[in-house]
Amino acid sequence: MTDYFPLIRSSVGGMVWPGLPAGRGALMLALQYQLEQTQWWPPERLRRQQLRQLGLLLQHAHETVPFYRGRLEAAGYRHGADVTDAWFSTLPPLTRAEVHAQGGALHSRNVPAAHAPVTQGQTSGSTGTPVTFLATPVTQLFWQTFNLRDHLWHRRDLSLKLATIRPDRGVRGEQGVTVPHWSAAIAEICPNGPSSILHSSNLIGRQIEWLAEQDPDYLLTLASNLLELAREMRRRGVKLGRLREARTFGDALRSEGRAECAALLGVPLVDMYTSQEAGYLALQCPESEHYHVQSESAIVEILDDGGRPCGPGGVGKVVVTPLHNFAMPLIRYEIGDYAEAGAPCPCGRGLAVIRRVLGRERNLAVAPDGRKFFPSFAAETWTHLAPIRQIQLVQKSPSRIEVRVAAQRRLDASEERDVADALRESLGHPFELAFAYLEAIPRAPSGKYEDFICEIA
Numbered sequence: 001m002t003d004y005f006p007l008i009r010s011s012v013g014g015m016v017w018p019g020l021p022a023g024r025g026a027l028m029l030a031l032q033y034q035l036e037q038t039q040w041w042p043p044e045r046l047r048r049q050q051l052r053q054l055g056l057l058l059q060h061a062h063e064t065v066p067f068y069r070g071r072l073e074a075a076g077y078r079h080g081a082d083v084t085d086a087w088f089s090t091l092p093p094l095t096r097a098e099v100h101a102q103g104g105a106l107h108s109r110n111v112p113a114a115h116a117p118v119t120q121g122q123t124s125g126s127t128g129t130p131v132t133f134l135a136t137p138v139t140q141l142f143w144q145t146f147n148l149r150d151h152l153w154h155r156r157d158l159s160l161k162l163a164t165i166r167p168d169r170g171v172r173g174e175q176g177v178t179v180p181h182w183s184a185a186i187a188e189i190c191p192n193g194p195s196s197i198l199h200s201s202n203l204i205g206r207q208i209e210w211l212a213e214q215d216p217d218y219l220l221t222l223a224s225n226l227l228e229l230a231r232e233m234r235r236r237g238v239k240l241g242r243l244r245e246a247r248t249f250g251d252a253l254r255s256e257g258r259a260e261c262a263a264l265l266g267v268p269l270v271d272m273y274t275s276q277e278a279g280y281l282a283l284q285c286p287e288s289e290h291y292h293v294q295s296e297s298a299i300v301e302i303l304d305d306g307g308r309p310c311g312p313g314g315v316g317k318v319v320v321t322p323l324h325n326f327a328m329p330l331i332r333y334e335i336g337d338y339a340e341a342g343a344p345c346p347c348g349r350g351l352a353v354i355r356r357v358l359g360r361e362r363n364l365a366v367a368p369d370g371r372k373f374f375p376s377f378a379a380e381t382w383t384h385l386a387p388i389r390q391i392q393l394v395q396k397s398p399s400r401i402e403v404r405v406a407a408q409r410r411l412d413a414s415e416e417r418d419v420a421d422a423l424r425e426s427l428g429h430p431f432e433l434a435f436a437y438l439e440a441i442p443r444a445p446s447g448k449y450e451d452f453i454c455e456i457a
């Protein structure tokens with residue numbers, strides 16, 4: 001397992017070394033042993049095994065999921081036939097709206113015993129329709145194992161302290177909670193923890209006080225929340241002396257936001273691409289800022305407007321097929337994100353590369369000529385022009401954008417003009433910009449900030 005692995009905890013009395021784990025810990029290590037090798041496989045070899053697993057998932061979906069019986073047969077599916085890439089690419093994607101509308105018709109009527117008991121969850125719905133999904137002990141095992149892989153790739157010291165700020169239903173109030181581990185599953189494998197968790201709905205000021213009290217070695221939070229935190233910590237002169245690494249999840253991390261966070265906090269930043277309903281989709285490469293698809297548990301496609309796979313540098317819709325959810329199979333599921341496909345990684349891993357995750361449809365801007373693009377307006381282009389704390393752009397029409405500003409005071413006319421010029425230059429189009437002043441930029445219930453929202457239907 002490369003040259004870094006924590007000492008394994010033993011479940012057998014009288015044995016400390018080598019560690020002999022039991023139950024879930026043993027299962028996670030059995031998977032991890034394989035992941036250590038499969039990450040180096042060439043893409044064709046990974047693909048062959050994915051298609052074998054996909055074949056079994058489709059058989060199960062055809063047999064036991066009412067919605068898929070019809071959808072697969074309409075696409076010419078023959079039960080038990082080998083699945084080819086060419087055929088798979090003709091299967092219509094499953095939209096979020098369909099998942100919402102179909103409800104129970106997407107649930108398996110006969111979940112295999114090894115995949116029971118089934119649990120139900122719901123996505124936060126902060127940037128679209130909430131989706132209800134089913135999870136199983138198998139999907140949870142993969143979740144925990146990819147979490148472990150992320151730690152191993154980034155060589156974290158699992159015995160140190162983690163502070164997490166996230167939308168967690170179990171954590172209320174301004175104090176947060178402290179638990180003895182980062183993850184109960186990982187604590188079964190090796191010494192792990194402690195960690196403290198605070199709900200991301202707390203105001204940034206309270207989050208900073210709490211972090212200073214916690215003094216963590218690692219910090220995990222939503223990407224947009226980290227950017228707000230890092231900017232406000234700099235303003236207040238707060239520094240987390242022990243911090244080694246900031247970790248992000250949950251919303252698109254722009255490259256300029258990544259660079260700004262790393263500079264403000266003075267630590268490396270590591271992002272991941274996960275979803276509640278489809279699990280770990282991609283982890284940041286240990287040697288680069290892009291992401292490796294977790295091909296052992298999901299097929300991840302990036303498709304252009306014509307439904308064709310994007311080549312390196314191409315931006316398209318993310319379509320995912322988790323390979324092991326036998327309670328609620330999601331087959332070619334349009335998860336609602338856009339991403340840029342990447343070229344093969346120099347690190348040597350055969351796992352496909354996502355260069356950037358760009359965000360959701362409503363974070364796309366519309367140019368005056370109707371073309372859509374992901375807007376970029378790095379803080380360094382406007383922070384020096386006016387005393388602005390936060391900014392959010394809301395596009396109202398193809399020519400007009402509202403600039404929502406939370407500032408120490410109203411900007412004067414020349415400051416507004418300078419900021420507007422800087423924004424127009426960054427956006428690359430001569431939008432009409434109207435300023436609106438707010439106490440603070442509102443966050444979604446999940447705690448996510450969106451710096452660009454398109455309200456054009």
Ligand SMILES: [Zn+2]
Nearest residue numbers: 285345347349
């Ligand atoms: Zn890599």
